[in-house]
Amino acid sequence: MVHNGIEYAMMQLISEVYGILKTAGLSNEELKDLFTEWDRSGLQSFLIEITARVLDKKESPGNLLVDMILDKAKQKGTGMWTSQSAMDLNVPVPTIDAAVSMRYMSSMKEERVLTAESYGNEKKHIRADKKDIITLCKNSLHFSFLLSYAQGLQLLRVASVNYKYGVDISEVLRIWKGGCIIRSALLNDLWKAYHDDPSLTNIIHSPRIRPFLASMRDDIASLTRIAIDSRIPVAALSASLNYFDAYCSAQLPANLIQAQRDYFGAHTYERVDKPGTFHTEWN
Amino acid sequence: MVHNGIEYAMMQLISEVYGILKTAGLSNEELKDLFTEWDRSGLQSFLIEITARVLDKKESPGNLLVDMILDKAKQKGTGMWTSQSAMDLNVPVPTIDAAVSMRYMSSMKEERVLTAESYGNEKKHIRADKKDIITLCKNSLHFSFLLSYAQGLQLLRVASVNYKYGVDISEVLRIWKGGCIIRSALLNDLWKAYHDDPSLTNIIHSPRIRPFLASMRDDIASLTRIAIDSRIPVAALSASLNYFDAYCSAQLPANLIQAQRDYFGAHTYERVDKPGTFHTEWN
Numbered sequence: 001m002v003h004n005g006i007e008y009a010m011m012q013l014i015s016e017v018y019g020i021l022k023t024a025g026l027s028n029e030e031l032k033d034l035f036t037e038w039d040r041s042g043l044q045s046f047l048i049e050i051t052a053r054v055l056d057k058k059e060s061p062g063n064l065l066v067d068m069i070l071d072k073a074k075q076k077g078t079g080m081w082t083s084q085s086a087m088d089l090n091v092p093v094p095t096i097d098a099a100v101s102m103r104y105m106s107s108m109k110e111e112r113v114l115t116a117e118s119y120g121n122e123k124k125h126i127r128a129d130k131k132d133i134i135t136l137c138k139n140s141l142h143f144s145f146l147l148s149y150a151q152g153l154q155l156l157r158v159a160s161v162n163y164k165y166g167v168d169i170s171e172v173l174r175i176w177k178g179g180c181i182i183r184s185a186l187l188n189d190l191w192k193a194y195h196d197d198p199s200l201t202n203i204i205h206s207p208r209i210r211p212f213l214a215s216m217r218d219d220i221a222s223l224t225r226i227a228i229d230s231r232i233p234v235a236a237l238s239a240s241l242n243y244f245d246a247y248c249s250a251q252l253p254a255n256l257i258q259a260q261r262d263y264f265g266a267h268t269y270e271r272v273d274k275p276g277t278f279h280t281e282w283n
Numbered sequence: 284m285v286h287n288g289i290e291y292a293m294m295q296l297i298s299e300v301y302g303i304l305k306t307a308g309l310s311n312e313e314l315k316d317l318f319t320e321w322d323r324s325g326l327q328s329f330l331i332e333i334t335a336r337v338l339d340k341k342e343s344p345g346n347l348l349v350d351m352i353l354d355k356a357k358q359k360g361t362g363m364w365t366s367q368s369a370m371d372l373n374v375p376v377p378t379i380d381a382a383v384s385m386r387y388m389s390s391m392k393e394e395r396v397l398t399a400e401s402y403g404n405e406k407k408h409i410r411a412d413k414k415d416i417i418t419l420c421k422n423s424l425h426f427s428f429l430l431s432y433a434q435g436l437q438l439l440r441v442a443s444v445n446y447k448y449g450v451d452i453s454e455v456l457r458i459w460k461g462g463c464i465i466r467s468a469l470l471n472d473l474w475k476a477y478h479d480d481p482s483l484t485n486i487i488h489s490p491r492i493r494p495f496l497a498s499m500r501d502d503i504a505s506l507t508r509i510a511i512d513s514r515i516p517v518a519a520l521s522a523s524l525n526y527f528d529a530y531c532s533a534q535l536p537a538n539l540i541q542a543q544r545d546y547f548g549a550h551t552y553e554r555v556d557k558p559g560t561f562h563t564e565w566n
Contacts, residue, residue: 011540019536047543050565054542057565065563066542070553073537074544080370083380087363092384092391094518097366098525101375105529106537108375115487116533119497181547204398214402221511228504233529235377238521242381246388246516250399253302254356254389257294259337259349260330261357264464270353280348282333282340 002152002159005082005096007181008075009148010047012099012236017137018051020227020234024126024133028064032056034134043141045184073106086155089162093151094243095144098235105235126230133226139219142186144240146213149182149190150203151243157201170194204247217244285435285442288365288379290464291358292431293330295382295519300420301334303510303517307409307416311347315339317417326424328467356389369438372445376434377526378427381518409513416509422502425469427523429496432465432473433486434526440484453477487530500527 021031035052039045059065079100086093105112126133153169160167173191176183193206203209220241227234246252261267263282271278304314318335322328342348362383369376388395409416436452443450456474459466476489486492503524510517529535544550546565554561 011543014543015536015539018539022536046547050543050546051539053565054539054546057542057563066538068554068556069538069541070555071535071537071541072553073540074550076550084367084370087367087383090387090390092387094381094384097380097384098377098522100370101377101380102529102535102537103540104373104375105526106535106540107373108530111484111488112530112535113533115530118488118493119531121531121533201394205394205401210401224511225508228507228524228528231528231531233525233532233535235522235525235529238525239381239518241511242516242518242521243388245511245514246385246518247391247395247398248402248404248514249516250396250404252354252385252389252395252516253298253305254354254385255349255352256298256301256334256337257356257386257389258352258354259340260294260297260333263333263337264329267357267359270355271351272353273351280340282336 001078001081001085002156003176003180003182004078005086005093005155006148006152007047008079008082008099008103009095009151009236010045010145010182012102013095013141013144013148013240014047014051016227016232016234016237017141020126020223020232021133021137023124023230023232024128024130026130028055028067038138038141041138042185043138043145045145045186046181047184070109071106072109073103075100075103079103082152082155085159086151089155089158091151091155091158092243093155094239095148095151095236098239102233102235124230124232126226126232128226133223136219136223136226139216140223140237143213143216143220143244144237145184145186146203146209147240147243149186153190153194154202168198169200170198202247204244213244217241284361284364284368285439286459286463286465287361288369288376288438289431289435290330291362291365291382291386292378292434292519293328293428293465295385296378296424296427296431296523297330297334299510299515299517299520300424303409303506303515304416304420306407306513306515307411307413309413311338311350321421321424324421325468326421326428328428328469329464330467353392354389355392356386358383358386362386365435365438368442369434372438372441374434374438374441375526376438377522378431378434378519381522385516385518407513407515409509409515411509416506419502419506419509422499423506423520426496426499426503426527427520428467428469429486429492430523430526432469436473436477437485451481452483453481485530487527496527500524 032055039049057065177187193208258269268277315338322332340348460470476491541552
């Protein structure tokens with residue numbers, strides 16, 4: 001199930017990048033060549049490979065089959081179960097959540113067409129250098145693929161502890177490397193990270209993974225800004241970026257939420273300066 | 284339950300805006316005055332009102348209690364149930380999902396402190412005119428509060444149809460207006476929208492609500508860009524923006540996802556040019 005949750009995230013991320021590149025003016029031929037090239041890079045993976053093949057499948061000379069496919073993505077429920085189970089275990093998996101809710105959004109085709117009309121359905125444009133956009137897209141996929149695995153593997157770890165599964169994460173990674181839909185070159189790095197430190201709570205902490213995330217964060221930030229400017233929805237890319245920025249925030253404004261909860265529901269709070277549980281009569 | 288899901292979303296949104304305003308250099312005194320002022324504007328609501336009061340609660344001269352509260356937000360599960368139920372019913376509620384997963388993220392305090400250290404924990408800054416930021420924050424809250432209600436009410440509507448509850452949405456809104464944690468001036472507009480058209484699937488379609496969303500979309504986009512630049516996580520604001528931009532997209536890149544699903548799982552697809560269900564041997 002967690003494998004499939006990660007798969008939902010990776011597919012949504014690829015589709016967002018595909019949409020951005022198309023809007024930036026890449027032809028189908030250029031898209032096919034790019035995904036083929038990426039499949040020989042650090043992004044090498046089954047899903048990138050089949051994307052290149054999908055982008056090479058013509059149904060008549062000059063016409064790609066994928067362009068005739070309706071943009072309603074169905075689902076069998078395994079991505080949803082992953083998000084629901086992660087919530088039961090209090091593990092944040094926002095990239096997977098975004099992929100799941102975007103499947104639902106995609107299936108609301110008739111509503112989307114109506115809304116686009118009533119809000120002004122102008123054609124979307126990206127005005128930026130193609131080469132720059134391609135680099136941003138590549139690094140954004142690398143970054144967000146890593147964080148999709150990070151979320152799924154943390155869920156697996158917490159589930160294993162809570163449900164006493166005794167899952168060996170490096171063994172899971174070895175099996176996934178052997179052949180599955182989310183197999184990728186990145187799994188080699190992840191396997192090494194868990195081999196170095198089997199007690200890893202999240203690959204974000206691994207010294208092997210840190211340089212990649214640290215160096216690519218600003219590229220996914222730039223790509224997200226470009227998408228926002230062009231009114232292109234990037235739910236899974238944004239969720240990955242926000243997940244990373246939140247994980248790197250020693251301080252979050254959640255103290256206000258605890259204050260509000262204590263105000264209206266006497267749910268109590270902890271303090272920064274001393275242990276214990278406190279309640280205040282706010283009024 | 285849906286009331287509480289919307290409540291989670293609104294609280295997370297307020298906390299994100301509070302965090303941005305603090306980073307932009309507003310003092311506690313200025314924050315208190317601003318929330319007090321907002322509570323006399325179109326944002327008038329119980330949650331804005333109690334935020335102003337929280338920001339006025341000193342524990343000693345010059346020291347606010349909220350600044351001594353630990354940034355770990357707890358939860359009793361009702362937000363989670365809303366997200367999980369929405370997934371069961373295939374209704375996208377991404378702002379609520381983001382609020383739920385940010386509660387989990389907030390509680391991982393010790394991990395966040397470690398990650399912040401290893402990735403370089405520089406102080407966050409926003410370099411922008413205070414008055415401009417305040418306007419962006421106000422409109423972003425208005426926009427994202429509306430979309431939090433939109434998501435919750437759509438869930439309630441779909442649940443009512445599926446489970447044969449016979450819920451009258453305008454009656455729900457009348458009751459919420461009477462007194463509850465998510466009561467707000469905005470509920471008056473929503474009540475009118477459902478009174479005009481009881482069959483409304485989502486308030487995004489309402490001619491009463493459209494001018495607000497249309498005019499404020501670029502402000503929440505600007506605020507999100509500023510937050511991204513400053514490495515401030517804005518999971519719920521981003522989710523609201525992406526939800527809106529996706530809802531307004533007649534075409535999404537989900538055709539690629541359906542192609543991939545048909546490629547590796549023979550899950551079939553629909554076409555844009557003729558009805559029916561199709562499968563292709565891609566290799």
